Amino acid sequence: MKYLFYKILTVVILILSVSCVNNHKKSIEKNNKPNILFLLTDDHRFSAMGSTGLENVKTPNIDKLAEAGTRFNNAYILGAQHGAVCSPSRAMLMTGKSFWNLPETITAMWSVPNQDRGKYQDITFPEVLRKNGYMNFTTGKHHNGELMVENGFEAGKAIFSGGMATHFGIGVRDYTTKTGWSKKYAKKETYSSELFADAAIEFLQHSDTLQRPFMMYVPFTAPHDPRTAPEEYHQQYPAENVTLPPNFMENHPFPKGEMLIRDEMLAAYPRDPQEIKKHIADYYAMITATDHHIGRIIEALKASGKMENTIIVFSGDNGLAVGQHGLMGKQDVYEHSVGVPLIFVGPGIPKNKKRDALVYLHDVFPTICEMTGLEIPETVETQSMLAQIKDAANKGRERLFFTYTTWRQDKKEPRWMQRSIRDATWKLTLNMYEGKETVQLFNLKESRWETNNQASKAEMRPKIDSMRLKLMEHSLKVNDSARYDLPNWGFPKFKR
Numbered sequence: 344m345k346y347l348f349y350k351i352l353t354v355v356i357l358i359l360s361v362s363c364v365n366n367h368k369k370s371i372e373k374n375n376k377p378n379i380l381f382l383l384t385d386d387h388r389f390s391a392m393g394s395t396g397l398e399n400v401k402t403p404n405i406d407k408l409a410e411a412g413t414r415f416n417n418a419y420i421l422g423a424q425h426g427a428v429c430s431p432s433r434a435m436l437m438t439g440k441s442f443w444n445l446p447e448t449i450t451a452m453w454s455v456p457n458q459d460r461g462k463y464q465d466i467t468f469p470e471v472l473r474k475n476g477y478m479n480f481t482t483g484k485h486h487n488g489e490l491m492v493e494n495g496f497e498a499g500k501a502i503f504s505g506g507m508a509t510h511f512g513i514g515v516r517d518y519t520t521k522t523g524w525s526k527k528y529a530k531k532e533t534y535s536s537e538l539f540a541d542a543a544i545e546f547l548q549h550s551d552t553l554q555r556p557f558m559m560y561v562p563f564t565a566p567h568d569p570r571t572a573p574e575e576y577h578q579q580y581p582a583e584n585v586t587l588p589p590n591f592m593e594n595h596p597f598p599k600g601e602m603l604i605r606d607e608m609l610a611a612y613p614r615d616p617q618e619i620k621k622h623i624a625d626y627y628a629m630i631t632a633t634d635h636h637i638g639r640i641i642e643a644l645k646a647s648g649k650m651e652n653t654i655i656v657f658s659g660d661n662g663l664a665v666g667q668h669g670l671m672g673k674q675d676v677y678e679h680s681v682g683v684p685l686i687f688v689g690p691g692i693p694k695n696k697k698r699d700a701l702v703y704l705h706d707v708f709p710t711i712c713e714m715t716g717l718e719i720p721e722t723v724e725t726q727s728m729l730a731q732i733k734d735a736a737n738k739g740r741e742r743l744f745f746t747y748t749t750w751r752q753d754k755k756e757p758r759w760m761q762r763s764i765r766d767a768t769w770k771l772t773l774n775m776y777e778g779k780e781t782v783q784l785f786n787l788k789e790s791r792w793e794t795n796n797q798a799s800k801a802e803m804r805p806k807i808d809s810m811r812l813k814l815m816e817h818s819l820k821v822n823d824s825a826r827y828d829l830p831n832w833g834f835p836k837f838k839r
């Protein structure tokens with residue numbers, strides 16, 4: 344029956360509302376807190392939004408969010424230590440901790456025994472909200488195990504547990520604290536973003552039964568490949584009309600150790616301009632299709648009467664190259680791979696503003712806590728962005744650090760390592776592959792496309808040395824195994 348799930352959900356809400364509210368005063372305090380709608384796309388780079396003016400992609404609904412709120416121009420993920428970048432990115436987002444201090448049970452579940460997968464100790468931001476009276480609902484992709492859903496959410500519909508899947512007929516399950524997990528099911532004719540948006544909209548249509556604020560988390564599986572949007576969106580992007588990015592290259596400028604990973608094998612070597620245009624066209628179609636369904640969710644939020652008291656967060660879990668620098672994937676620390684969209688909309692948030700502060704995606708955890716007046720757990724390592732949202736002059740951090748490593752199967756020897764540091768202007772990236780270090784230095788204020796490597800200029804030597812020292816200090820602080828002062832960074836000669 345169509346509404347059976349929501350009848351069960353209503354019972355769960357009523358039971359939990361009674362247990363969570365101890366007196367009238369606490370009830371008023373909780374009801375006055377803002378709702379939260381968190382929209383997360385998959386493999387969506389910062390530049391692939393119409394509002395940036397950097398790419399010819401249509402994102403009218405995301406652009407409206409940027410106009411209605413505050414957009415960060417320098418939001419990033421920390422990186423990863425394996426090719427499935429989505430998993431550690433989402434684990435860091437949920438816990439507010441860097442992957443240096445998170446277990447592989449949630450950052451790389453496939454590498455641990457089955458009985459340990461999904462286990463973790465740190466509190467997540469959905470758990471904080473739930474413990475403080477929020478009704479938490481989710482739909483979409485969860486890449487860190489079922490336990491994180493069970494601890495953080497009272498209900499969910501059309502939940503996908505995994506990294507990637509087909510976009511038509513994706514296998515999903517429902518969940519409530521009362522009934523547990525349903526059997527897996529699939530709607531073969533329904534596009535993934537439509538499926539998740541439908542679940543979110545149904546929740547909003549029933550949200551008038553809530554006696555307390557809600558947090559709805561909607562992590563899409565798009566625009567992650569396979570790049571198969573509904574045909575009407577592919578028709579909007581004829582490949583011959585696509586413009587190649589300024590940093591398109593037929594081959595990466597120097598050898599790196601991830602050229603045979605699945606993502607990189609999606610296009611032939613050397614990269615053919617026409618083939619890459621087709622990939623970009625399909626990538627844009629995926630983004631525009633998902634943008635449409637984001638618009639549907641926002642309209643449902645308005646129709647519910649809860650828009651004015653809802654904080655909307657929009658972001659992506661990581662970026663994607665799709666031909667930039669001769670690459671296809673996200674297994675690196677270039678801007679196209681670590682840079683992500685990040686927009687905040689809602690009560691008290693400045694409208695149509697842009698911020699250049701340097702922030703991480705996992706800064707969202709303490710930011711939500713501060714926005715809702717909740718205490719930030721001691722386990723959270725990162726910092727709130729609220730001061731930067733409120734005041735453009737508040738730049739926050741002086742620098743950010745990025746890392747990427749791929750280890751051999753024995754996990755004792757890396758195949759490919761990148762370490763990077765950026766400040767307001769400059770970005771230094773150190774690359775180690777097969778015993779050879781390659782240095783890159785880019786002026787990001789000059790161009791964020793990273794095409795003009797200035798590392799070979801003699802006058803840049805002091806800049807490189809200074810940034811390298813800061814990078815080394817950071818690596819020691821986080822117990823990184825890379826030692827830039829030693830041959831091969833402290834490892835025997837790298838091999839594939």
